[in-house]
Amino acid sequence: MNLLIRIFGLLLCGLLCESVKTLESDKRPVKKVVARAGTNLTLPCAGVVGEKSVVKIEKLTWKSSQTIIKFINGRPLEQNQRRSLHPKNFSLHFNPVKLIDSGEYICWINDNPSHPIDLLVQDVPEAPSRPMITGFTSRSVNLSWAQVQDPKNAPVTNFILEIRIGESGEWDQLSKLHTNTSNTSHQITGLSPFTIYSFRVLAVNSLGISLPSKESYYIVTLREVPVGKPVMTIAHNTSSNSIYLSWKPPPSDTIFGEFLGYRITYRARDVKPENINEILIRESSVESHEIHDLEIYTQYLISIQVFNPEGLGPATSVVVMTDEGEQ
Numbered sequence: 001m002n003l004l005i006r007i008f009g010l011l012l013c014g015l016l017c018e019s020v021k022t023l024e025s026d027k028r029p030v031k032k033v034v035a036r037a038g039t040n041l042t043l044p045c046a047g048v049v050g051e052k053s054v055v056k057i058e059k060l061t062w063k064s065s066q067t068i069i070k071f072i073n074g075r076p077l078e079q080n081q082r083r084s085l086h087p088k089n090f091s092l093h094f095n096p097v098k099l100i101d102s103g104e105y106i107c108w109i110n111d112n113p114s115h116p117i118d119l120l121v122q123d124v125p126e127a128p129s130r131p132m133i134t135g136f137t138s139r140s141v142n143l144s145w146a147q148v149q150d151p152k153n154a155p156v157t158n159f160i161l162e163i164r165i166g167e168s169g170e171w172d173q174l175s176k177l178h179t180n181t182s183n184t185s186h187q188i189t190g191l192s193p194f195t196i197y198s199f200r201v202l203a204v205n206s207l208g209i210s211l212p213s214k215e216s217y218y219i220v221t222l223r224e225v226p227v228g229k230p231v232m233t234i235a236h237n238t239s240s241n242s243i244y245l246s247w248k249p250p251p252s253d254t255i256f257g258e259f260l261g262y263r264i265t266y267r268a269r270d271v272k273p274e275n276i277n278e279i280l281i282r283e284s285s286v287e288s289h290e291i292h293d294l295e296i297y298t299q300y301l302i303s304i305q306v307f308n309p310e311g312l313g314p315a316t317s318v319v320v321m322t323d324e325g326e327q
Helices: 002-027
Strands: 031-036 041-043 059-063 067-072 075-077 083-085 092-094 103-109 117-122 132-136 141-144 158-165 185-188 196-205 231-239 242-248 261-268 277-281 288-291 299-308 316-321
Touching: 031 041, 041 117, 067 083, 141 196, 158 185, 231 316, 242 261, 242 299, 242 316, 261 288, 277 288
Parallel strands: 031 117
Antiparallel strands: 041 092, 059 067, 059 103, 067 075, 083 092, 103 117, 132 141, 141 185, 158 196, 231 242, 242 288, 261 277, 261 299, 299 316
């Protein structure tokens, strides 16, 4: 019976001693360390000063949520290439440190804990989600996206928007836009009508810039009436009742819609403006035309415009005189 009582007493003492040790460990001051992911980091073992320990080290263990490294009888155990133990001062070295390494670390010397180290690893933000187009006009697009914010990571301060023109253009064709806020929506203005665009988003925090999001789905901005004028290259009479015209189309980025063709108007110069004649050429590849059945030896005001589904562009005008004809 006495033997059982002694064994029970020893077990109870062991449990109480372990509890007291845990409470003492919990009361130890915590050292906070903030590190950037991808860099090398060394955590010192608080029980070792320089390269000397206050006691003879027979067993040393670094623990976090699990045992990381052990040192027993002069031999390091359970270390890997990324996390290793310094052979002289028993500091814990990360090469490199990663986000998953965040946590509390304690260096145990001969089963006695040193001061805890609270390690917080931070990094650039995660890439935002694919931006969604919530509205658009001929010259603007409204974008919206989602951003996952790790509460332990440095907060996102703003976003960078990248714009691509066409289906296979480069992302550096246009200047990047900085939102200057952490709002996850933005209106992009200053775009061109009837143009293919796609967009992607990058998040920014105090540590740097995230990887870009997936690109948005393509969008074609709305049409507008053309702003480009045809360039007249030839305009002369070919007889007493005909005039030949030749031209070049305006730049394609001034059409602002599907290029449907040309409108030619003409009238004798001394005739009222409302008495005009009209010719519609419904083929954008045509670049010349001859006007017939004109009056002999008469000045004609001739204009040519491009048109798209939204309407007519500005006109290019010339004055040409038909021939005198036979005397």
